[in-house]
Amino acid sequence: MKIAVLNGSPKGMTSVTMQYVQYMQKQFPEHELAIVGIHGKTKKMEKDIGALQEVLDLIRSSDGVLWAFPVYYMLVPGYYKRFIELIWETGLEEVFRNKHAAVLATSIKYFDHAALYYMQAISEDLGMKYHGSFSPEMYLLAEEEGRAKTRFFAENFFDEIEKDTTTARSYPTVKRRDFAYCPGSIRNRIDPGDKKVLILTDSDGREPNLDGMIERFRASFSGEIELLNINDVRTDGPCLGCIQCWYDHKCIYDDDFVDAMQKKVLTADILVFTGAIKDRFLSSKWKIWLDRSFCNGHTAWLPGKQIALLVAGPLSQNSNIMEIFQVFFELLDANLVGFVSDEYGDSEALDRLLEDMAGRLVKFADNGYVQPRTDLGEASRLTFREVFWGRFRFPFIADYHAYFKKLGDREFPHKDYRTRLKNWFLMLLSYCSPAFRRKMTRSMKQNLLLPLKGVIDK
Ligand SMILES: Cc1cc2nc3c(=O)[nH]c(=O)nc-3n(C[C@H](O)[C@H](O)[C@H](O)COP(=O)(O)O)c2cc1C
Known part of the structure; x- marks a missing residue:
């Protein structure tokens, strides 16, 4: 079986994503994973349809397509997106129709799901049979559990292709409306004052x-x-x-x-x-x-x-x-x-x-209004704290000095020693005293309001 691997990493073969592909190739030598570097070819493909045809020929001769890329700003890298645009601009979508497809996306796990949704929708728009995604944290392959998952993902993809299975569509075709906007006259003009x-x-x-x-x-x-x-x-x-x-x-x-x-x-x-x-x-x-x-x-x-x-x-x-x-x-x-x-x-x-x-x-x-963050922003802040304040403080030294160092609230376990001591004491009391546990159970609703005591009258 031959799979066209469309590599979106600007780092070519020296990329994290391609380590996963190379691992799969080693594990399944009976199949061919034919890698093509999209980043290096995009500029050429824009000018020369022949260069685009080369990639499309590879896809034509393959049993499936593996979209393989690093997540860049919650989506695919810019040149990968340009390649996708070129498919429609040149009217060559039919090359992808009915091909089996899957996604391999490596990332630090910040909003990778949005990139997966995007690629699934693109695959479906191209009429491909989409068999899901594999989106490991970039170093998951270093662990046996990660390697086992990688093997299973690849094996399952080969199996689905072999059996020519079908998959349900998740993203309906987008309908564009036919509407020509004719701007009217201005009712009243807004004065921006000193705001740029x-x-x-x-x-x-x-x-x-x-x-x-x-x-x-x-x-x-x-x-x-x-x-x-x-x-x-x-x-x-x-x-x-x-x-x-x-x-x-x-x-x-x-x-x-x-x-x-x-x-x-x-x-x-x-x-x-x-x-x-x-x-x-x-x-x-x-x-x-x-x-x-x-x-x-x-x-x-x-x-x-x-x-x-x-x-x-x-x-x-x-x-x-x-x-x-x-x-x-x-x-x-x-x-x-x-x-x-x-x-x-x-x-x-x-x-x-x-x-x-x-x-x-x-x-x-x-x-000067900035609305409170939703869970999206809060969760992402925590991910960044884990990754860039924590694990990747080195090499990201510039981030540390410009930002993370100044944010005491990012520290974990936090430096609020009073709360830490209180939690430790109350947990101990809960384990040791059935009477305390009963009292807590009875007054839980009121207890949850304690941090807000008196604020209504402020
Ligand atoms: C410009 C840029 C944007 C990135 N954006 C994201 C992101 O939105 N979410 C994420 O989880 N990781 C993000 N990353 C991290 C990469 O996805 C991650 O390091 C990936 O494994 C790199 O793969 P590669 O070596 O194959 O290029 C970004 C990295 C760069 C350089």
């Missing part, structure tokens, strides 16, 4: 609704609002995962990305990201930008910023996108005010949505 608003877009002029939304939103303010098109920022390439930024948050690229980030993005109070949905996310242009922000480290680098997203396309049919941005901004200590898309209502309704969003952003910025 920056609109970021990847528009290439091919999405009239997106351009209309941007212009209408921009015109909702009384002053001139800055618009930055990321296509105009010289970005020499995608994140290479090289971690050269480990010591000082300095990226190896010497292009205009860092400058734009520092001078425009980080100095704004209100950031409005805009784009159109391509397949199941925003464009790969945006994804490359997101990935490049890795050089800011695992710190909360957008504290207190107010954020909105203006999206053209079927956003609510891709709730994964909303969740990805929610966790991303929560982790950066920014305030995600909301999304506006063109998928419901008429032009007048969209005018109102854009105008009201403009007002809301300024109001929240004036109040």
